[in-house]
Amino acid sequence: MPALLTPIEMAEADRLTIAAGPSGQVLMARAGLAVADAVSRSAPLGGRVAVICGPGNNGGDGYVVARILRHRGYRLTVFADAPPDSRAADAAAAFAEWQGPIEPLSEWSDASAGIVVDALYGAGLSRDIGGAAAELIARLNASACRVVAVDIPSGIDGATGQPRGAAVKAHETVTFYRRKPGHLLLPGRLHCGTIRVADIGISDDVLQAIGPKTFVNEPALWRGLFPFPRIAAHKYDRGHAVVVSGGLTQTGAARLAARGALRAGAGLVTLASPPEALSVNAAHLTAIMLMRMDGVTGLSEILADQRRNAVCLGPALGLGEATRGLVAEALASGAATVLDADALTSFAGEADKLFAGIKAWAERPVVLTPHAGEFGRLFGPDQAGSKLEAARSAAARAGAVVVLKGPDTVVAAPDGRAAIAANAPPWLATAGSGDVLAGIVTGLLAARMPAFEAAAAGVWLHGEAGLAAGIGLIAEDLPEVLPGVLKALRAAE
Numbered sequence: 001m002p003a004l005l006t007p008i009e010m011a012e013a014d015r016l017t018i019a020a021g022p023s024g025q026v027l028m029a030r031a032g033l034a035v036a037d038a039v040s041r042s043a044p045l046g047g048r049v050a051v052i053c054g055p056g057n058n059g060g061d062g063y064v065v066a067r068i069l070r071h072r073g074y075r076l077t078v079f080a081d082a083p084p085d086s087r088a089a090d091a092a093a094a095f096a097e098w099q100g101p102i103e104p105l106s107e108w109s110d111a112s113a114g115i116v117v118d119a120l121y122g123a124g125l126s127r128d129i130g131g132a133a134a135e136l137i138a139r140l141n142a143s144a145c146r147v148v149a150v151d152i153p154s155g156i157d158g159a160t161g162q163p164r165g166a167a168v169k170a171h172e173t174v175t176f177y178r179r180k181p182g183h184l185l186l187p188g189r190l191h192c193g194t195i196r197v198a199d200i201g202i203s204d205d206v207l208q209a210i211g212p213k214t215f216v217n218e219p220a221l222w223r224g225l226f227p228f229p230r231i232a233a234h235k236y237d238r239g240h241a242v243v244v245s246g247g248l249t250q251t252g253a254a255r256l257a258a259r260g261a262l263r264a265g266a267g268l269v270t271l272a273s274p275p276e277a278l279s280v281n282a283a284h285l286t287a288i289m290l291m292r293m294d295g296v297t298g299l300s301e302i303l304a305d306q307r308r309n310a311v312c313l314g315p316a317l318g319l320g321e322a323t324r325g326l327v328a329e330a331l332a333s334g335a336a337t338v339l340d341a342d343a344l345t346s347f348a349g350e351a352d353k354l355f356a357g358i359k360a361w362a363e364r365p366v367v368l369t370p371h372a373g374e375f376g377r378l379f380g381p382d383q384a385g386s387k388l389e390a391a392r393s394a395a396a397r398a399g400a401v402v403v404l405k406g407p408d409t410v411v412a413a414p415d416g417r418a419a420i421a422a423n424a425p426p427w428l429a430t431a432g433s434g435d436v437l438a439g440i441v442t443g444l445l446a447a448r449m450p451a452f453e454a455a456a457a458g459v460w461l462h463g464e465a466g467l468a469a470g471i472g473l474i475a476e477d478l479p480e481v482l483p484g485v486l487k488a489l490r491a492a493e
């Protein structure tokens with residue numbers, strides 16, 4: 001499982017490992033060695049390196065790095081305002097082994113070295129950074145130095161990705177054992193540069209004891225449940241997705257979703273169209289079927305056929321009572337339901353009505369796919385905590401899987417599991433892109449993938465499709481490049 005560990009969980013991994021064998025000093029030695037190797041890869045032998053050390057074990061790693069690089073022939077300067085805090089025993093030991101001078105933080109300038117190792121604060125960051133450390137970070141970020149961060153750029157909160165007062169901008173970050181949520185969530189990700197995960201001898205077994213609930217959204221998380229077509233399967237085995245179209249001048253979004261659903265693997269896809277939009281939809285559809293849907297009764301008739309097992313509502317559906325009625329009908333039908341865009345915003349101020357409808361049939365999968373604006377309108381603008389925690393508590397409140405979209409899309413389940421995406425290119429933010437995502441997730445639900453995995457897989461496929469199409473992509477391209485993405489996913493099985 002591609003687990004992410006919060007700083008608290010990582011401390012537990014350290015503790016369990018130390019209890020079972022290697023000492024904290026041994027782990028610190030391995031951590032320092034991994035960072036020293038990263039510096040050696042980019043710094044010419046004999047070159048000058050500055051190491052900036054804080055008061056805790058992150059600083060301890062820095063002293064190990066300094067000692068190893070000096071031994072390798074680099075010219076080292078260590079900056080620290082004081083030797084390690086007496087509570088950081090391993091760091092104190094590393095400082096003793098460094099056996100070199102330390103310069104005050106205020107003395108650092110970009111003239112001291114072209115390569116800077118940032119070992120100020122890591123997992124133990126506990127408050128906003130101020131004073132000499134904050135001033136140094138500002139000067140460092142304004143310099144042309146190459147910065148290698150130990151564990152996480154100092155000032156970035158490993159649990160949330162948020163800066164605390166000031167935060168280093170690194171070119172490379174070497175972290176240990178597993179990445180932390182703050183390496184993936186914005187803006188933390190933008191501070192990390194290239195991320196390396198070093199093996200410092202912590203066994204995968206400790207994950208059993210820790211039971212992490214946060215993951216990187218990558219195929220290892222959900223591939224085992226991905227509905228690859230089977231040779232003996234009939235198209236009905238792959239499910240039948242229904243996408244509800246908006247009115248006469250608002251039909252494109254639903255067609256994008258429908259095409260996403262079909263490409264993602266639904267055996268059949270039907271577009272349910274209001275009567276006035278039938279002819280415009282008919283003019284644009286071939287493999288996707290078209291049915292007349294006259295309001296709530298019409299949707300009820302369509303979903304009465306239980307083979308139509310997944311439904312998507314929201315893209316350009318319109319705001320208000322009519323949409324609320326359609327959503328209630330979809331939720332009452334028992335079909336897996338994806339709610340996007342207008343289907344979410346129509347419940348602004350009445351979210352509990354929506355959540356009651358979802359919870360009335362708890363075993364029926366429901367996925368909500370808001371962007372930040374829609375999320376705020378549905379769940380309230382002032383969500384406490386990180387994007388990760390906001391998505392998690394929203395999922396628990398709604399009783400549905402929540403896909404909180406953005407460059408660091410978080411998928412969260414009511415049971416607390418969450419996955420953070422790291423593969424979306426910036427050009428994926430384009431008109432209609434979210435409609436395709438809603439459709440892809442609907443297609444996977446139709447093919448009977450469980451909701452959390454379907455949402456995570458949908459987000460990943462959408463990101464990969466964006467990468468495959470490249471800069472200049474428009475939403476229509478996304479379904480068309482999916483076959484190549486799916487082919488690569490299957491080949492990697």
Ligand SMILES: NC(=O)C1=CN([C@@H]2O[C@H](COP(=O)(O)OP(=O)(O)OC[C@H]3O[C@@H](n4cnc5c(N)ncnc54)[C@H](OP(=O)(O)O)[C@@H]3O)[C@@H](O)[C@H]2O)[C@@H](O)CC1
Nearest residue numbers: 014027028056057058121122123124125126127128129151
């Ligand atoms: N455990 C292990 O075996 C291994 C751990 N490893 C390494 O240890 C790192 C974690 O070490 P850590 O827990 O000592 O925390 P760290 O990030 O050094 O900071 C704590 C110190 O900073 C201080 N402080 C905090 N915020 C501050 C602020 N804003 N402004 C000013 N001061 C602030 C804080 O003060 P306090 O809050 O206690 O008053 C305390 O003195 C981890 O990231 C990894 O690099 C690796 O070697 C692998 C093995």
Ligand SMILES: [K+]
Nearest residue numbers: 121150152154
């Ligand atoms: K650091």
